[in-house]
Amino acid sequence: MTPTIPLDLRWAGHPRSIASALLRYGDAVALVDPGPSSTIPHLREQLAVHGLRISELDALFLTHIHLDHAGASGSLVRENPRLRVYVHSRGAPHMADPCKLLDSARRLYGDTMQRLYGEFLAVPQSNLCILEGGETLTFGSRQLQVVYTPGHASHHVTYFDGLEGIAFVGDTAGIAIEGHPFILPATPPPDINLELWSSSLDAIAALDPKRLFLTHFSFSDHPARHIASYRERLLRWSELVAKILSEGVEESQASEAFINAIAAEARASLCQEEVDHYLFNGALQLSWLGLARYHRKRAAAPG
Ligand SMILES: [Zn+2]
Structure with missing residues (x-):
């Protein structure tokens, strides 16, 4: 039995948008990023294909707490109160009390x-397992x-299965539909930090993974090439945003540019169909806001 199985959650009716990873390690069953609660019916169907029910899951390994990755956690715990939910310490308070997170979303x-x-x-506090990065679970x-990989979010972690050589990188290595070489960064507010992000990519590369598992969407089989090309894209996006901001045009014109x-x-x-799919997954308006915020914060920082 393959221990790692991608589940297509068909988010908002779109296949190949959000993938949860089903881990079957002997008798232990877990998901890396269960997705939002809007896709629980698809999650249920997908688990059933593999002869599993939500009540049989043992753990959720969250890469970060954004809605598209972690939103279903509380609902799944309500259905299966013995679920353990692994999350970084900076994200954990928002899983226990999501008010602030939901306000900003x-x-x-x-x-x-x-x-x-x-x-x-x-998620009840008693279900949370708090991570810092550096643990071996x-x-x-x-x-x-567990590797702490901030940049996309300040509380982002990557999980690495050394035996299979798979790094579950969440949103740290962008959006790349399985089988396509094109990579689209996802840089939503409020935490974008490109210096930390670069160190996180170093940390993932240092694991020497055989495959990356991206939430959007599924496996990337050439990690070194993927990471190098992703770094370059992120840098180019950042330069583009800096250039647009320096032109001092009005906000709506800037984001449109x-x-x-x-x-x-x-x-x-x-091709056009794939462009539409990438852009649907990519939420470029949010990526603009996240990078513009990063640059404005840097410009305002003393020194
Ligand atoms: Zn995401």
Whole structure:
């Protein structure tokens, strides 16, 4: 039996948007990032394909707490109260009390939040297993290394299954639909930090993984090439945002310039259907906000 199985959660009716990773390590069963609660019906179906029920899951390994990765956690714990939920210490308080997280998400998503992500229930403190990075977790017949990988989010971690050589990188290595070489960064507010991000990519590369598992979407089989090309894209995005900001144009014009430039790049490498799919997954408006915030904060910092 393959120990790592991608589950397509068909988010918002779109295949290949959000993947949860099903881990079957001997008798122990877990998900890396269960997705939002809006996709629980698909999660249930996908688990059933593998003869599993939510009540049979032992753990959720969260790479970070954003709605598209962790939103279902509280609902799954309600259904299966013995679930252990692994999360970085900086994210844990928001899993136990998601009010602030949901307020800031509401500012970004407005009326679409409920429809896209569904409810985000609190996870009882007693279900949370708090990580700092650097741990080696024994789970069933395997071990998972935890690596702190901030940059996309200040509380982001990567899990590494050394035996299989798979690094579960969440959103640290961008969006790349399995089988496509094109990589789209995801840089939403509020935590984007490119210096930390670069160190996180170093830390992932140092694991020498055979495969990366991306939440958006699934396996990337050439980690070194992927990481190198991702670094370059992230840097180019950052330069583009800095340039647009330096032109001092009005905010809506600035974000439009960014979105148009990225969409043009995507069109140069992909067919229209794939461009639409990447841009749907990519939420470029949010990526603009996240990078603009990063640059403005840097410009305002003393020294
Ligand atoms: Zn994501």
